[in-house]
Amino acid sequence: MGNTFNETPTGMDRRQFLAAAGLAGAAVALPAGAVARSLAGERGFDVVIVGGGSAGAVLARRLSEDAWRRVLLIEAGSAYRPDKYPDAIRLQSIIGGDPAHDWGYSAELGWAGKVIPTPRGKVLGGSSAVNAGVAMRAPAADFERWTAAGLPHWTPAETLPFFQKSERTVHGAERFHGRAGPWPIHQLQEDEISDMQRAFVASAQEAGFGRVEDFNSDRPFGAGPYPMNNRMGQRLNTGMTYLSDAVRARPNLHILADTLVDRVEVSAGRARAVVLANGERIAGAEIVLSAGAYGTPAILLRSGIGPAADLRAQGIAVVADLPVGQRLQEHPFFYTVWAAHADRLGLPVPPVGAILWARSSQGGPGDGDFHVSAVHYGDPASSPTGAIFMLALALTRPRSIGQLKLRDRNPATAPLINLNILGAAEDRELMVEGIQMIRRIAGQGPLAEIIAQELVPGPAVKTAAALEAALPTSLDIYHHPTSTAPMGGDDDPHAVTDYQGRVCGVANLRVADASSFPDVPSVATNPTVIMLAERVSQWMKG
Incomplete structure (x- = not known):
């Protein structure tokens, strides 16, 4: 020390x-x-x-x-x-940290006409100390795209050894995983996620999506519990x-x-x-x-x-x-919100437990440009049943590009951040497609039995045009600026x-x-x- x-x-x-x-x-x-x-x-x-x-x-x-x-x-x-x-840094249940460990940045979303906070960790460990603890690697298609654009030495084969070097896990096949790195990774099992999250995975399978055992393998697309760098409710930054x-x-x-x-x-x-x-x-x-x-x-x-x-x-x-x-660039994020039958929802832990990684109608070969996270967020008091959860949609291959500039030369002044979220019309169209996909999943299987009603965007919002117009009502970011x-x-x-x-x-x-x-x-x-x-x-x- x-x-x-x-x-x-x-x-x-x-x-x-x-x-x-x-x-x-x-x-x-x-x-x-x-x-x-x-x-x-x-x-x-x-x-x-x-x-x-x-x-x-x-x-x-x-x-x-x-x-x-x-x-x-x-x-x-x-x-x-x-x-x-x-606790604000250590506990998995607290995501985003607190003001004492945050830079205090805000950003213009762009198309939606909103300014939102953009939490970033100001502490040793950075944003790994305030994030949700998700430990999913970029898929091969990302590195192949960079290579095709002229970036040398970042192929999937060249990056895999460095993922392995960082990792310490007992899960997954040897050819994909590291056993002795500094960064501990735990693959959540079925009995470690909530009743709602298990129902979500099952309903996604009924909707035609595969079941993923290892998101950090060569077959990462489908639904399943997350791999996390959390242990016993603690975030390991x-x-x-x-x-x-x-x-x-x-x-x-x-x-x-x-x-x-x-x-x-x-x-x-x-x-x-x-x-x-x-x-x-x-x-x-x-x-x-x-x-x-x-x-x-x-x-x-x-x-x-x-x-x-x-x-x-x-x-x-x-x-x-x-x-x-x-x-x-940043991933746009939209919360679909659901009222649950209180006697069927079960315990709302862990807050983040399961995901669907899927390809949109516009995704290329090997792309997974939709995430749907089954999360126990939201205020139960805002639900007519007293029970609530969210299925949060992220578009992970956005076309929109933003900018960062200086406001002035003072290092204590936050930069001007314009994320331009959903600035490209194609991004808005894909977000609508993603919401429609979520509705299909929610309407069948065990998840449908848990749901009492859709709160956001709401059952009255039906057409593609109406869904696009409703995007600003629950629009956020995935907090992945790059x-x-x-x-x-x-x-x-x-x-x-x-x-x-x-x-x-x-x-x-x-x-x-x-x-x-x-x-x-x-x-x-x-x-x-x-x-x-x-x-x-x-x-x-x-």
Whole structure:
């Protein structure tokens, strides 16, 4: 623990920690960079990682495995010890965290004319500390699509070993799964999901969909219980699992928490240092941005890396004219809401337990562009029967593309996020198709026996036009933002980085997080972000 500055459970602030570490008085009168020099010594840091979320935690663990490499991980939020995370972060039943561990971002949906909160984890572990804990990998079709677009070395065969490297599970076939990785995965069984969720799976099968035993195999499409990285009701984020006590004790790994990064300092075409919000400069031989799909592009833009016209409008000198923030994607999400017979619903646990992964009429071969999650969300008091559940639809291959821009140059100001959800007419048509699919499933089998009535969109909303008009009433997002600094091939006009995450035209600077995906994967993104960080760290190690 001695390498974690501003570690929260001790109750010590930065000044107290420095004093306890033999640096008394330094927190008050340190000249710029003195904290970093105290940590790194005369040689400085070999790698500075910005962001301690799903990707940053992986990078910190893997890059510090080589004792000679001095690694600094900077996290804007708190750094709890692995066994001391508070309930808002630790408990599976609390999804989205709380204000103390959230960035406070909001986003314009676009077509629906709404502004909604976009929770992102501000804590060691990042959004893996506040998500639902779903552990489903991107399917082969996603990597095949990226490969066909010119991105090398991201084929299904090349990515599988890194999924396996991350994973520790007793479930599934050896050829797909890892047994000794840091990240524990549990495949929920039939007796671990709720009565409603079992009924949903059975009704989906009656509607013609297959039964999936392993969503992380080569046959992921159909219905079944989720694979999760939860245990006994606790969410096991990467701050707990990748950054265990033993990893944090490595003398060459330092974690600087509660520290906001402003920008990357670039000179003569090379990244030289990160500049903190307080003006302190921390040098590194190589810098990796893993601050997430909203945080990473904001840092790049403040560093002068982005669309030249936008940068000049903010008074920022242009370092590299790149399409940062121009390919933002997010999964649209719509809650169909159902009143249940109170004596048939059963216990509403777990909150998230079963899913249907299906292909729309417009899906390509190998695509799974519909998710339907059977979840125990909603206020029972809003149901005429006093019992409620939801079947939540996600379109996981959206056509709509949003943008992220700076509001101003202040690192404490949230960026301007325009998700453009359902901006493409085809996306709206597919959401309508998905709602119609849900109605077919709900109208048959054991699920139909549980349902008392449809509440949203409601039985009076029948035609495709009426369903499209009703979309804003229950529209949300799946909380999987991606692609704001995408990887790409040499001739890709949308690329911000190459296939290894190296920023085009700026030496010694990489991006490794959900920003890097060429487009949004057709699944919850966390496992694929972890895999990406495993792959990038291997390249960095050589």
